[in-house]
Amino acid sequence: MYFNMNLHLTSVCSSSVPHELSFTRKMAPRRYTAFSSSSLSNNTSTRCFKQLPTLVAPSHRSFARSGLLPSAASAVDASNTAPTPVQKTSKCPVEKFTTVISAAAHPVLTTAMTGFAAAPSELPGPPPLSLDALKDVSIIFFEGLHVAMLRFSEKYGPVCRFANPASLNGATSWVFLNSPANIQHVCATNGRNYGRRYLPDIYTYITHGKGILGSQDDYNARHRRLCSGPFRNRAQLQRFSHVVVERSQRLVDIWTKAVREGVSGSEPCSFPPHANCSGGFTTDVATQTQRLTLDIVGLVAFSHDFRQVERVRRDIIGSAGDSRVLQDRLLWAVNTFGEVLAEIFITPLPLLRILDWVGFPHLRRLDEAVSIMRQTMLDVVQERRSALAAGLAGKDDLLQALLTARDDAGVGLSDEELWEDVHDIMGAGHETTATTTAALLYCISAHTDVRQRVEKELEDVLGGKDPSYGDLERMPYLQACAKEVMRLYPAIPVFPREALQGDVLPSGHVINPGDVVFMSSYALGRSPALWPDPLTFNPDRFSPEGEAAQHRFQWLPFGAGPRMCLGASFAQMSVCLMAATLLQRFRFTPLVPNTALIPVAYDITVNFGPSGGLHMRVELRSGRTDGGAQ
Numbered sequence: 001m002y003f004n005m006n007l008h009l010t011s012v013c014s015s016s017v018p019h020e021l022s023f024t025r026k027m028a029p030r031r032y033t034a035f036s037s038s039s040l041s042n043n044t045s046t047r048c049f050k051q052l053p054t055l056v057a058p059s060h061r062s063f064a065r066s067g068l069l070p071s072a073a074s075a076v077d078a079s080n081t082a083p084t085p086v087q088k089t090s091k092c093p094v095e096k097f098t099t100v101i102s103a104a105a106h107p108v109l110t111t112a113m114t115g116f117a118a119a120p121s122e123l124p125g126p127p128p129l130s131l132d133a134l135k136d137v138s139i140i141f142f143e144g145l146h147v148a149m150l151r152f153s154e155k156y157g158p159v160c161r162f163a164n165p166a167s168l169n170g171a172t173s174w175v176f177l178n179s180p181a182n183i184q185h186v187c188a189t190n191g192r193n194y195g196r197r198y199l200p201d202i203y204t205y206i207t208h209g210k211g212i213l214g215s216q217d218d219y220n221a222r223h224r225r226l227c228s229g230p231f232r233n234r235a236q237l238q239r240f241s242h243v244v245v246e247r248s249q250r251l252v253d254i255w256t257k258a259v260r261e262g263v264s265g266s267e268p269c270s271f272p273p274h275a276n277c278s279g280g281f282t283t284d285v286a287t288q289t290q291r292l293t294l295d296i297v298g299l300v301a302f303s304h305d306f307r308q309v310e311r312v313r314r315d316i317i318g319s320a321g322d323s324r325v326l327q328d329r330l331l332w333a334v335n336t337f338g339e340v341l342a343e344i345f346i347t348p349l350p351l352l353r354i355l356d357w358v359g360f361p362h363l364r365r366l367d368e369a370v371s372i373m374r375q376t377m378l379d380v381v382q383e384r385r386s387a388l389a390a391g392l393a394g395k396d397d398l399l400q401a402l403l404t405a406r407d408d409a410g411v412g413l414s415d416e417e418l419w420e421d422v423h424d425i426m427g428a429g430h431e432t433t434a435t436t437t438a439a440l441l442y443c444i445s446a447h448t449d450v451r452q453r454v455e456k457e458l459e460d461v462l463g464g465k466d467p468s469y470g471d472l473e474r475m476p477y478l479q480a481c482a483k484e485v486m487r488l489y490p491a492i493p494v495f496p497r498e499a500l501q502g503d504v505l506p507s508g509h510v511i512n513p514g515d516v517v518f519m520s521s522y523a524l525g526r527s528p529a530l531w532p533d534p535l536t537f538n539p540d541r542f543s544p545e546g547e548a549a550q551h552r553f554q555w556l557p558f559g560a561g562p563r564m565c566l567g568a569s570f571a572q573m574s575v576c577l578m579a580a581t582l583l584q585r586f587r588f589t590p591l592v593p594n595t596a597l598i599p600v601a602y603d604i605t606v607n608f609g610p611s612g613g614l615h616m617r618v619e620l621r622s623g624r625t626d627g628g629a630q
């Protein structure tokens with residue numbers, strides 16, 4: 001998940017992690033909220049928005065169009081990026097109501113108070129104080145910004161505006177862009193004007209403007225440069241691919257052993273076993289892929305083994321986490337961090353400070369989670385600093401690049417700066433990839449024709465051997481499936497930007513300085529104007545001919561522009577390699593939710609909360625036991 005830590009939750013403390021940890025995220029799914037952009041935070045009226053994605057990253061179809069090659073990826077990435085979606089949830093109905101009302105009425109109220117008219121509405125949108133405005137804002141509030149943007153595109157077309165509740169004189173707006181041509185303009189053609197991510201106050205509170213996700217301008221550009229190198233370089237990606245496959249193979253071994261031992265899993269299963277399979281178990285695959293990707297990001301970025309996959313067997317048999325075990329504590333911390341952050345995402349800074357001072361329980365949990373993650377990572381940093389000081393050979397990873405970086409005055413990064421960067425990479429890099437992989441396994445398995453084509457491609461290309469980086473370009477159908485999954489279930493659904501100066505969009509609509517511009521990969525991905533029969537899972541949309549007919553900016557799961565996801569190439573590679581490794585050995589049958597379209601919600605990233613995870617029966621394919629454990 002995308003988290004930025006480094007909280008200075010002063011007082012707080014001491015609620016300790018319970019011995020039997022509950023894995024809020026995957027095992028006890030929750031409703032989300034998450035990054036929202038903006039400082040809605042500057043105005044209490046915005047506090048209750050359920051989902052205001054705050055991502056901010058420029059992305060491109062880097063991958064999209066051209067497979068996994070880093071060169072292609074960077075071609076789209078206009079420069080540097082930032083990320084994250086935000087959403088926010090409040091359980092207080094009164095606050096929700098006042099938020100909706102005040103947002104709808106805002107332009108009129110501010111005009112009355114200040115004598116300054118609200119921004120001219122060259123852009124379509126609901127009239128202030130109208131029933132329409134109330135209804136529209138309610139969608140944001142109750143269903144999330146990503147859903148609202150889809151509805152707005154149907155109702156108002158490619159652009160629409162609302163008064164910005166945080167703008168006291170009504171001079172700026174929230175502008176929702178739903179057309180690829182306008183998004184191309186904002187992210188590429190005039191990308192410099194929109195280089196800042198719209199960030200809520202929680203970022204200031206947690207990161208003090210450090211890290212990658214929550215920083216802006218020169219600081220962000222420098223740290224993006226430092227951190228993105230290892231994830232773009234082709235030789236590095238190739239090296240990382242071995243780690244992805246090796247760790248996936250370890251998961252295969254543990255699953256194989258579980259099948260051989262007759263473990264049945266945590267979910268009852270009424271389906272008869274598949275022909276050509278020799279036993280299986282049921283499990284929440286999303287939890288297992290999260291453990292897998294945490295290990296992978298730890299190994300590739302910091303050469304550190306979080307040893308999460310070792311705990312997989314306990315998940316399968318339904319054991320609760322154990323706070324005495326570091327792996328379980330870390331997973332608890334990672335998930336709790338995202339969950340709590342989502343809940344307080346657009347809380348204004350002054351209020352956060354008060355809540356901190358009074359020891360608000362949410363902040364105490366956040367503090368606990370942060371200190372577990374922080375300590376884990378600082379131990380790794382310390383170990384590496386000592387090794388460097390002792391003259392031991394450095395490792396070829398991201399941490400090495402950060403440890404040896406020097407500014408013009410020869411000064412290196414402080415532990416605080418290091419921690420923020422490392423934390424962002426860990427957070428941004430693992431949960432997104434895990435949920436995408438789990439959804440990919442689900443979607444392939446829920447469509448028999450798709451599964452058969454994938455299995456045939458794997459057989460033709462791999463013939464039972466482990467996949468490699470080089471094999472991926474010979475597996476276009478698997479890659480198309482991954483793209484189709486990201487179209488329907490982008491891990492981060494919205495990426496907002498701030499306009500520095502006034503501008504005119506290709507559609508002829510006017511943007512004012514300070515306007516917040518929201519773009520949504522979710523709304524684009526499900527738009528009937530862009531994709532025929534958009535809710536149907538159809539990987540053939542990403543055949544070479546299908547892609548040639550698409551606009552470059554209609555598939556943007558990694559955002560676009562200077563704040564685009566910096567791990568896009570690595571993420572696409574990892575998702576496909578993990579899926580290829582697992583699908584060669586196992587067949588998956590969705591149990592819950594068992595619907596064609598997976599119900600999703602968003603906290604900081606996509607979540608399968610409504611269905612309690614992605615529970616599947618995992619069966620060993622006959623004749624595929626050779627790669628398994630003893």
Ligand code: HEM
Nearest residue numbers: 056057058081082083084428429432495559560565567571
């Ligand atoms: C399927 C997996 C992933 C998806 C869907 C995804 C998506 C995104 C999106 C939408 C953004 C915001 C983009 C924007 O504002 O234009 C973002 C930002 C970011 N992503 Fe990813 N991401 C994934 C994996 C990764 C991985 C593996 C890493 C690191 C290894 C990573 C690191 C980052 C960072 C550091 C940012 C912030 C960049 C900035 O603010 O300048 N992501 N990601």
